[in-house]
Amino acid sequence: MNNSPIVQEYSYENQAQVIELILQIQQxxxxxxxxxxxQPDLYTIEEHYQTGSGNFWVALYDENVVGTISLLDIGNNQVALRKMFVNKDYRGPSYKTASLLLDTAIKWAKERPVKAVFLGTTPQFLAAHRFYEKxxxxxxxxxxxxxxxxxxQVDKKFYKYVLDKN
Known part of the structure; x- marks a missing residue:
């Protein structure tokens, strides 16, 4: 069996698992x-994220949501990376879930007129800081x-990724 999760666009059938995963990691x-x-956006993912240059993806492993990522279209050919969460059992080099999710989002942005991706994160997410910088x-x-x-309100550290549009 393939050891990597499958990343696909969010659909409403994923909503309960998405909310459960995100709240478990946060709380x-x-x-x-x-x-x-x-976080009312969790109840309106299609309307909130899946418009313009934005989208929302889930990482599935055995039909279970083990990760999420989204791009929120904020206008001016820019997007905000939001809701990047990976179940702790699926982090790291064994599954590569975070890399699969981020690669999917960046590939999506490169196929659109997006010039830059911005994100905010909390000081506690030290591993996430290293991941984004890497x-x-x-x-x-x-x-x-x-x-x-x-x-x-929880965001205190911010990042930018410039897409090469050559």
Missing amino acids: QEYKIPITKEE NGFISIDLNDLPENFPVL
């Missing part, structure tokens, strides 16, 4: 006091974000 693993009510994201200051970038 239990990282002790971030955020509720599903504070994959070509550069750390930027809050003041360097586009004005349309939706900064979340």
Whole structure:
């Protein structure tokens, strides 16, 4: 059996598992006091993320959602990388889930008129910081974000990835 999860576009049938995965990582693993009510986008993924140059993907392993990633179209040929979460059992080199998700999102952005990907993350996600930096994201200051970038209250560290459009 293939050891890698399969990445596919989100569909409504994935919603319950997506919400469960994200809340488990936020609340239990990282002790971030955020509720599903504070994330209404999780209930309107199609309308919120799957428009313009945006999209939302899930990583499936044996039909279980083990990872998520999204690109939110923020206008001006820019997107915000959001909702990147990977079940702790599927992180690392054995499954490559995070890399599969990020590669899918970057490939999608390169096929559209997107010039840059921005993201915000929390100080606690140290492994995520290393992952983004290893994959070509550069750390930027809050003041360097586009004005349309939706900064979340928990976001204190920001990154930018410039797409090569040559």
